[in-house]
Amino acid sequence: MTTTIESPDLIEPEEPGGPAGHGPETHGHDGGHAEHGPSGLLKWLTSTDHKVIGKSYMITSLVTFFISGAMALVIRAQLSNPTSSLVNFQTYNELFTMHGSLMLYLFAGPFAFGGLANYIVPLQVGAPDMAYPRLNALSYWLYLGGTSVMTLSFVVAGGAASFGWVAYAPLSNSINSPGAGTDMWLMSLGLTGFSAIFTGVNLVATIFYLRAPGMTMFRVPIFSWNMLVTGILILIAFPVLFGAVVMLFCDRHFGTHIYSVQGGGVPVLWQHLFWFFGHPEVYILALPYFGIVTDIIPVFSRKPLFGYRGMVFATLSIAALSTGVWAHHMFTTGVVLLPFFSLLSYLIAVPTGIKFFNWIGTMWGGQLSFQTPMLFSMGFLFAFLMGGVTGVLLASPPVDFMTHDTYFVVAHFHQVLIGTTVFAGFAGFYFWYPKMFGRMLNERLGKIHFWLLFIGFWVTFVPQYVVGLKGMPRRIADYLTANGWTGLNQISTVGAMIIGFSFLFFFVNLVQSWRKPVPAGDNPWDGGALEWFTSSPPPHHNFTHLPPIRSERPVWDYNHPEHRKDESHGDKRHREHEGETVGANS
Amino acid sequence: MRVNGLILTVIGIFFGIIAIFYWFTAYEEAGFLMLIGSALLGLLPGGYYLWWSSRMTPLEGDMPDATVSDGAGVIDAFPGSSIWPFLLGMGAMFATLTFIFGLWLAPIAAALGLSAIIGAVVESRRGGSV
Numbered sequence: 275m276t277t278t279i280e281s282p283d284l285i286e287p288e289e290p291g292g293p294a295g296h297g298p299e300t301h302g303h304d305g306g307h308a309e310h311g312p313s314g315l316l317k318w319l320t321s322t323d324h325k326v327i328g329k330s331y332m333i334t335s336l337v338t339f340f341i342s343g344a345m346a347l348v349i350r351a352q353l354s355n356p357t358s359s360l361v362n363f364q365t366y367n368e369l370f371t372m373h374g375s376l377m378l379y380l381f382a383g384p385f386a387f388g389g390l391a392n393y394i395v396p397l398q399v400g401a402p403d404m405a406y407p408r409l410n411a412l413s414y415w416l417y418l419g420g421t422s423v424m425t426l427s428f429v430v431a432g433g434a435a436s437f438g439w440v441a442y443a444p445l446s447n448s449i450n451s452p453g454a455g456t457d458m459w460l461m462s463l464g465l466t467g468f469s470a471i472f473t474g475v476n477l478v479a480t481i482f483y484l485r486a487p488g489m490t491m492f493r494v495p496i497f498s499w500n501m502l503v504t505g506i507l508i509l510i511a512f513p514v515l516f517g518a519v520v521m522l523f524c525d526r527h528f529g530t531h532i533y534s535v536q537g538g539g540v541p542v543l544w545q546h547l548f549w550f551f552g553h554p555e556v557y558i559l560a561l562p563y564f565g566i567v568t569d570i571i572p573v574f575s576r577k578p579l580f581g582y583r584g585m586v587f588a589t590l591s592i593a594a595l596s597t598g599v600w601a602h603h604m605f606t607t608g609v610v611l612l613p614f615f616s617l618l619s620y621l622i623a624v625p626t627g628i629k630f631f632n633w634i635g636t637m638w639g640g641q642l643s644f645q646t647p648m649l650f651s652m653g654f655l656f657a658f659l660m661g662g663v664t665g666v667l668l669a670s671p672p673v674d675f676m677t678h679d680t681y682f683v684v685a686h687f688h689q690v691l692i693g694t695t696v697f698a699g700f701a702g703f704y705f706w707y708p709k710m711f712g713r714m715l716n717e718r719l720g721k722i723h724f725w726l727l728f729i730g731f732w733v734t735f736v737p738q739y740v741v742g743l744k745g746m747p748r749r750i751a752d753y754l755t756a757n758g759w760t761g762l763n764q765i766s767t768v769g770a771m772i773i774g775f776s777f778l779f780f781f782v783n784l785v786q787s788w789r790k791p792v793p794a795g796d797n798p799w800d801g802g803a804l805e806w807f808t809s810s811p812p813p814h815h816n817f818t819h820l821p822p823i824r825s826e827r828p829v830w831d832y833n834h835p836e837h838r839k840d841e842s843h844g845d846k847r848h849r850e851h852e853g854e855t856v857g858a859n860s
Numbered sequence: 861m862r863v864n865g866l867i868l869t870v871i872g873i874f875f876g877i878i879a880i881f882y883w884f885t886a887y888e889e890a891g892f893l894m895l896i897g898s899a900l901l902g903l904l905p906g907g908y909y910l911w912w913s914s915r916m917t918p919l920e921g922d923m924p925d926a927t928v929s930d931g932a933g934v935i936d937a938f939p940g941s942s943i944w945p946f947l948l949g950m951g952a953m954f955a956t957l958t959f960i961f962g963l964w965l966a967p968i969a970a971a972l973g974l975s976a977i978i979g980a981v982v983e984s985r986r987g988g989s990v
Contacts (some may be wrong), residue, residue, distance in 0.1 A: 312941065320941040399921075403938045408945050408980065415949025423953060461956035468952070482864050485921030487931035488981050493861040493924075506871070510898045525957070546890040594871055597898055598878045601891070611886040618878075815938065820928045 300524035322407035325812065327414045328393030329710065332703075333413075335385035338421055339776070341707040342376035345369045347774050350734075356755045357845075368428070368455075368750035373429075374439030375459065378559070380421050380468055382695040386416060386562035387473050389510070390702050391501040393710060395477060397805035398498045400486025400823070402815035405479035406472075413472040420465030423434030427458035435459035435827070438749060441522070443533035443544040448526040457526070460519050467516040469560075477501050486804070488823035495803040495826060496585050500565030503593045504558050506588070508853035510597055511554035518547035523555035542607055549600035557596040559691065562588060562628060567651045571633055572706050572827075573801045574648035575640030581632040582826055588625035588632075595622045605674045612671045619669035626662055630655070645799070646720030650701030653728050657693030661686055680744030685735045692731060700727075706795030711787070719783040726776030733769030737762040802827030861923060867910030893926035910972025942983060 276732065312320060349369055352360045396404055404410045427434040432453025437445045441459070444450060456735065480503045481494065491509065494502075522544065524530040531537020533544045572579045579585065597616055601610035602619045633655060642648070664686040667673050677683060700723075708714050741762040753759055797806040807829045808817050820834040831838045878896035882888070920931040951973030958965040 319946045320943045322942055322945070324940050389920075402908075407938055408942050411942065411945035412949055415946050416952055419949055419953030419956075421900065423956065457960040458957075461960060464956060465952060482861075483919070483921075484935070485919070487920035487926035487928055488924065489921050490924050491922070506868070510901060514894060525960075543890055546888075547894075550894045571934070590871070594874045597875065598895070611882075611888075614882065614885055673968065690972075727874055822904075822927060824924075 284723070285529065302851070305755060306423050320409045321531070322403075323405045323814065324392050324396050324407065324687065325642055325710070327410050328391075329390050330414055331384055331392055331417065334418055334421060335381045335389055338376045338384070338425070340383040341425065342373045342381065343774065343777070345376075347770055350767040350770040351374060352431040352751060353753075353765075356757070356827070357752050357759055359752075363751045364433065364436060367749075368434040370749060371423070371435050371438055371459075372428070374400075374426060375435070375462075377691070378439055378555070378693075379463060380417075380424065382559045382699075383470060384417055384466070385556070385699055386559065387477065387501060388413065390566065390699075390706065391477060391497075391504075395498045395501050396484070397709075397808065397812060397816055398482060398495045398803050399484060399816060400489055400804050400820055401484035402817070404476045405484055406476050407471050408475050410641055413469045413476070416465045416469035416472070416713055420462040420469060420632075423458050423465065423606075424462035425785050427455040427462075430454040430458065437831070440548060442548075443522065443525075443541040444535075444583075446526075446544075447534060447654055457523065460523050460526075463519050464516060467512045467519070470508050470512045471516075474512070477505035483754045485778035486602060486820055486823060489606060489804075489828075492583065492586070493823060493826045496568040496579065496582070496589075497562070497565035497803075500561045500568070500589050502587050504561045506557050507535070507561070507593050507596070511551045511558065514547055515551035515555075518544060518551065521547075525577075530825050542609055545604050545607065549603045550597075552603065553600045554593075554596050556690070557592060560694045560741055563592065563654070563694035564589070565700070565701035566698050566705070567630075567633065567654050568648050568802060569801075570651045571636050573705075574643050574645060574651075575637045576643075576800075578642040578802075578827060578830075579632070580635030581628075582640070582687040584628055587630055588628040591625040592622060595625070602669055602674070605671050606678045616669055616671055620666065623662070627630045630659065636843060646715070646724060647701045649721060649724045650697050650704060653731075654693050654701060656696035656728075657689050657697055657731060659692050661689030661691075665690065666777055676796055677742060679747055680742035681738045681748055681750050683763060684748045685738035685742060688738070689731075692735075696727070697731075705799070706810055707787075708798045708807075709810050709812075713787050713791040714784050714794045714798060715787050716792075719779045719786070722785065723776050723779040726772055726779065726855050730769045730772030730774075732775060734766050735769070737766045737769075741766070780852055797833070799828065800830075800833070801831050802830030804828055807832070843852035861907050861913035861915065861919065862954075863922075865906050865911075865913050868902045868906025869910060870906075872904075872906050873901045875899035877901060939983070942980070944976045944980040944983065947972050948980070951976055 314826075318326065347417070348361060349366070352358050352366060367486075392404065394408065416626070430453070432455050434455040435446075435451065435458075436453055437456070443449070446456065481498055485491075485494065521530070521532045525533050525539075531539040533539050533541050535541060568579065568585060599615055599618045599622065602615045605612060605615070616747050644652070651830075664682070668677065668683065668686060704715055704720055741759050742748075744757075744759060746757070746759050753763075794810050796808065796810055798810075799806075804820075804823070805812075807819075807821055821828050825831055825838075869921055875895050876899040879899055879979060883892045884893075884917055920926045923930070951969050951971075954965050954969035954972060
């Protein structure tokens with residue numbers, strides 16, 4: 275409950291002797307700095323340390339991921355046969371609604387900007403913590419509150435929300451969707467919305483103000499850059515969602531008619547507001563994962579990133595454009611300006627293409643090694659390419675009129691979202707797990723996890739494109755044998771089960787790393803960003819020492835002075851006295 | 861700070877252009893207002909940063925040749941631990957549930973929320989300042 279003011283010389287002047295105290299003896303506890311305050315459960319409840327909060331976020335969001343993944347398996351089992359009766363129609367509607375809501379609102383975003391970013395961004399920019407540690411803690415508790423409210427809506431009378439994750443008016447009004455489940459869904463969005471806004475504020479402030487000396491904006495690693503842009507997008511998008519949700523709640527309970535025609539309202543206004551949030555949300559989900567991959571590929575190509583500035587500007591352009599394309603989700607309403615939204619949607623392909631070009635350019639001629647994080651990054655590239663190309667197709671209004679609300683769209687956004695949140699997300703998890711816990715994950719199990727996931731992913735979603743083009747609408751609980759969709763759906767279900775099965779290897783891997791830990795060392799991958807300089811796990815306020823920061827790869831420069839591009843700065847003489855470099859143990 | 865100000869300002873200008881273009885092609889209020897809001901979100905802080913970037917002492921993080929010793933001194937006050945965010949978060953959760961399940965939950969929400977706000981303020985006054 276006390277507020278401790280950290281001593282002014284937390285980040286000490288660099289010593290010629292190198293970072294003392296970086297060694298195996300610091301593993302397993304929080305380094306040399308005495309941590310004041312409570313322990314055990316109370317420590318978890320009261321912690322304002324970004325690393326503890328980041329881990330809490332990750333655990334909570336992974337739990338929601340597995341809950342809603344299990345829902346997806348039930349959905350696929352239901353669809354594996356025509357006129358199946360595994361679950362009834364109402365339950366089916368609740369399942370796909372909650373699958374989408376949990377995945378999008380409570381897993382994909384929070385895992386990135388609450389979990390990985392919370393943990394990694396202060397380390398990458400050389401900060402002792404997030405800019406507002408207590409606000410950071412509040413974000414987590416609001417998020418946990420929102421997650422609990424949404425998950426518990428299954429047990430109230432009337433069941434959970436059942437109108438799809440987009441909650442279109444008038445389906446979501448009090449006549450069509452009565453019951454507390456819908457209200458809990460709305461309130462959960464309110465809570466998690468504020469949680470996200472606070473995290474966005476924190477990320478922007480941390481990256482703007484708490485960069486270490488010499489860490490100019492154009493030396494910040496791309497992951498942190500992307501989190502900065504994500505933070506700005508959060509600040510644009512989530513307030514709109516909150517406003518929309520509050521107005522819907524007022525329509526349901528307080529007699530307003532904002533979204534109802536009877537009272538002079540406009541139902542399509544919900545779609546405008548929702549998608550003004552919803553499309554930036556897609557990039558709030560995607561940009562952090564682009565950043566993860568952009569940090570991983572250079573490490574496993576043993577080359578600097580190709581086109582650093584191009585990456586930054588591509589990210590900024592994607593973010594700016596993404597806010598001007600909301601109504602491409604509404605082409606079929608007939609009340610939006612098709613050329614405007616179609617053109618802007620096409621334009622997003624350009625910066626995304628630049629990113630692909632730079633990822634490939636980074637790998638080109640590099641000494642590639644395919645450890646698990648790199649494999650998952652490759653999986654991301656393939657999955658996101660397919661999802662992105664079908665997205666360009668959908669930006670064309672004639673194609674969209676044909677395929678709107680079919681399984682083609684379902685396959686498209688699952689390829690985009692699984693490509694980013696699952697492939698790139700787990701790439702980041704495998705990549706930074708040694709930093710977070712000071713122990714390695716097993717490579718063989720990781721690779722089995724990857725290959726099963728990769729195979730299952732394609733087997734699941736390629737048939738969905740085909741079945742969508744054959745006319746199968748999304749969100750239906752059954753279909754007829756005469757439709758001719760059975761075979762493709764069965765293939766898709768088999769693929770989904772393979773995806774589910776692949777995560778067993780992930781669990782085994784986690785358990786094994788806790789039962790038989792393999793110490794990771796400070797820098798197991800020979801990474802170049804600042805997080806690899808401190809111990810694994812980092813001490814209470816992250817750094818006891820800092821290397822000189824003269825490029826976007828300060829740790830690489832420090833560990834490999836012979837490869838340093840900028841020879842002008844005066845630290846090289848220190849290296850000659852030291853002999854062994856710190857952390858370069860692979 | 862200059863780069864940060866430029867980023868936000870350019871984003872704001874972009875949204876401004878898009879908003880004007882959108883209004884004169886679509887004549888649709890909701891999207892227009894949201895785009896104007898986004899433009900202001902970029903322009904207000906962006907303009908503030910640009911204004912200050914030439915007048916303030918540069919941050920160590922913005923100096924390309926700063927050494928670690930330039931950043932020596934107080935970074936900021938970082939609270940070690942605090943129970944109040946937890947109580948405030950739970951208070952907010954109960955407040956939202958009050959809207960759904962009735963006023964009987966309001967006292968719990970108010971007790972948690974108010975104690976958290978008072979506690980956090982007192983905590984900051986007691987030891988949080990640099």
